[in-house]
Amino acid sequence: xxLTRFEDNHEIDExxxxxxxxxxPPDLKRTRTPLPTAQISILLTAWLAESILxxxxxxxxxxxxxxxxxxxxDARKVGYYTGIIVSLHFVANAATSFQWNRLSDHVxxxxxxxxCLMGTTLxxxxxxxxxxxxxxxxxxxxxxxxxxxxxxxxxxTAELTDETNVAQGFSMLPMARSxxxxxxPLIGGIFSRPQDRWPHxxxxxxWARYPYFLPSLMASMFACLSLAVTGLYLEETLNSRPSxxxxxxxxxxxxxxxxxxxSPEIVVTSDESDKPLPLRYVLTxxxxxxxxxHGMLALLxxxxxxxxxxxxxxxxxxxxxxxxxxxxxxxxxxxxxxGGFFQFIFFSRFVGHFGLRRVFVxxxxxxxxxxxxxxxxxxxxxxxxxxxxxxxxxxxxxxxxCVFDMGFSVTNIYLSSASPDxxxxxxxxxxxxxxxxxxSAVGPAAADWLFAxxxxxxxxxxxFTYIVLLGxxxxxxxVSTQLPKNAWAYREE
Numbered sequence: 001x002x003l004t005r006f007e008d009n010h011e012i013d014e015x016x017x018x019x020x021x022x023x024x025p026p027d028l029k030r031t032r033t034p035l036p037t038a039q040i041s042i043l044l045t046a047w048l049a050e051s052i053l054x055x056x057x058x059x060x061x062x063x064x065x066x067x068x069x070x071x072x073x074d075a076r077k078v079g080y081y082t083g084i085i086v087s088l089h090f091v092a093n094a095a096t097s098f099q100w101n102r103l104s105d106h107v108x109x110x111x112x113x114x115x116c117l118m119g120t121t122l123x124x125x126x127x128x129x130x131x132x133x134x135x136x137x138x139x140x141x142x143x144x145x146x147x148x149x150x151x152x153x154x155x156x157t158a159e160l161t162d163e164t165n166v167a168q169g170f171s172m173l174p175m176a177r178s179x180x181x182x183x184x185p186l187i188g189g190i191f192s193r194p195q196d197r198w199p200h201x202x203x204x205x206x207w208a209r210y211p212y213f214l215p216s217l218m219a220s221m222f223a224c225l226s227l228a229v230t231g232l233y234l235e236e237t238l239n240s241r242p243s244x245x246x247x248x249x250x251x252x253x254x255x256x257x258x259x260x261x262x263s264p265e266i267v268v269t270s271d272e273s274d275k276p277l278p279l280r281y282v283l284t285x286x287x288x289x290x291x292x293x294h295g296m297l298a299l300l301x302x303x304x305x306x307x308x309x310x311x312x313x314x315x316x317x318x319x320x321x322x323x324x325x326x327x328x329x330x331x332x333x334x335x336x337x338x339g340g341f342f343q344f345i346f347f348s349r350f351v352g353h354f355g356l357r358r359v360f361v362x363x364x365x366x367x368x369x370x371x372x373x374x375x376x377x378x379x380x381x382x383x384x385x386x387x388x389x390x391x392x393x394x395x396x397x398x399x400x401x402c403v404f405d406m407g408f409s410v411t412n413i414y415l416s417s418a419s420p421d422x423x424x425x426x427x428x429x430x431x432x433x434x435x436x437x438x439x440s441a442v443g444p445a446a447a448d449w450l451f452a453x454x455x456x457x458x459x460x461x462x463x464f465t466y467i468v469l470l471g472x473x474x475x476x477x478x479v480s481t482q483l484p485k486n487a488w489a490y491r492e493e
Contacts, residue, residue, distance in 0.1 A: 032164040039160055040169060042234045043153050044176040046117060049226035050150055051180020052187065053124045053143075056219040058305075059189035059329035060212055061085070062313040070133050075315055081133060083448030086306055087441040088137050092144030094437030100148025101155070101430030108238045109156050109426075112149060114231055119146030121223040128216025131209070144437070151429040158416035158425060159237040163487075166416060170409045171347040178340030178405075182333045184219065189329025191215040282427050286418035286488040291428075293360070293483060294411040295435035296476040300367045301408075302440035303447040303469060304401065308332065310448060311374050318455050319374075319462045321381050321390070335398035342402045347409055355485045356410050363407035364476050369400040371469045417487035 065081045066073055104112040123143035130136045154173070161169040193211040194202040207214070312328050314320025323331070350359050373393055380390045411432075419428050447465065454464040 045226045047176040049223040051177045052184040052219050052222045055184030056188040058309050059325040060192040079448040079452040083445040087445035089140040089144040090437040090441035092141040093147050094434050096145045097148045097433040098430035101151050101426040105426035108236050110236045113152045116146050116149035121220050124216045128213035151433045155425045156237045167348040167351050170412050171343050174343040175340030185329035185332040187218045188215045189326040282424050289482045290414040291432050295439045297407045298436040299439035299443045302443040304370050306444035339402040357483045357485050360410045363404045366400045366403040368473045371466050373397040
């Protein structure tokens with residue numbers, strides 16, 4: 001068989017609408033395949049556990065850093081140290097995530113998912129026992145190095161779905177992640193420093209020495225539950241597809257027969273060994289363009305998620321809101337309670353009506369709103385304290401973050417449709433994760449440094465950092481123009 005791309009009469013190219021019944025000729029329409037809800041649900045529990053582990057530290061991280069001997073209680077220095085801790089986590093993730101995901105192409109998805117989930121559970125317990133900057137940094141590095149399973153979950157979702165229900169499948173992942181944004185910050189905000197809240201129950205000196213171990217312990221319990229469910233009931237997806245696959249006819253990317261809008265000429269071959277494609281065949285134009293957009297999206301997201309607890313915990317005179325860990329946890333929970341349901345209800349509808357690229361551009365524009373609202377929140381607190389206006393601004397900011405999150409679901413669909421070989425999805429999602437981690441390492445460190453620099457030198461009243469971030473949003477809008485209107489589409493003849 002050969003793989004061809006049709007263009008006018010009953011034809012499909014990279015501009016063809018991705019979802020069924022959206023401009024596709026009647027003879028090419030397909031009935032939506034029912035989702036394998038049981039297996040998807042197990043993946044959601046693993047995604048939820050990881051989201052809880054990650055987000056449980058957000059409400060108290062800045063306060064913990066402020067209490068370190070290196071910082072000495074100086075609120076202006078907190079941004080430097082938290083930026084380093086967050087960045088080291090992503091550096092470690094960037095160094096290992098490709099290997100984890102590529103290994104899943106060979107040994108299977110389930111063993112990697114279980115191994116990484118077990119490792120991140122151990123890392124969060126070590127984080128709660130850390131009382132020095134070095135220990136905090138090492139525990140977060142361990143979490144990052146063992147965090148390759150998030151992409152494995154996406155890969156398994158792609159392998160459990162097809163083009164008729166992939167948008168519906170990926171719209172469910174944000175629900176679990178957003179629920180983690182509800183549970184995680186609540187755990188971190190409520191159970192941090194338990195000796196202060198419940199002195200009669202937590203009177204042992206252990207809780208005074210390790211005031212942030214209890215939220216780590218609570219978060220790890222969810223992860224252990226997910227480990228048990230995944231180990232017992234999740235089925236392997238790597239070999240669920242036929243061995244026949246798409247394979248480049250030639251590694252020469254400069255061939256005149258190459259499709260200018262996509263990848264080298266591709267044919268379907270039978271491979272008895274069923275091995276993943278070499279990496280040089282995987283790096284097609286659709287893959288590179290999609291990973292570039294995913295990386296820019298990760299940069300904007302990592303900065304936003306770093307700034308929210310940082311700005312909210314910073315004193316008002318330094319441009320923040322001076323919120324307590326419990327209030328920060330409540331604010332992040334507002335986002336968590338809205339984000340997942342928003343995507344679950346609206347994402348597939350938006351994609352079907354507007355197309356993938358328009359939804360992606362809209363999500364980027366919403367990111368500008370997130371950065372713009374920080375100065376207004378500070379102004380509202382300085383004028384009247386923590387009042388209804390402040391919480392309305394926070395709600396608007398969290399709503400913008402919900403819209404922005406749709407961009408990740410869009411890039412996941414682009415990635416799964418860009419692969420010339422489903423057995424090589426691990427390599428593609430692994431490369432995407434590496435790019436994500438590099439951007440997430442550079443972003444918070446540079447942005448937190450810029451935040452501290454703007455405050456220390458009073459550049460534009462400490463608001464220079466937001467001007468720079470809005471410029472980065474404009475750059476990503478330019479990069480997004482390289483994406484097709486809908487998913488990269490192939491069709492077998």
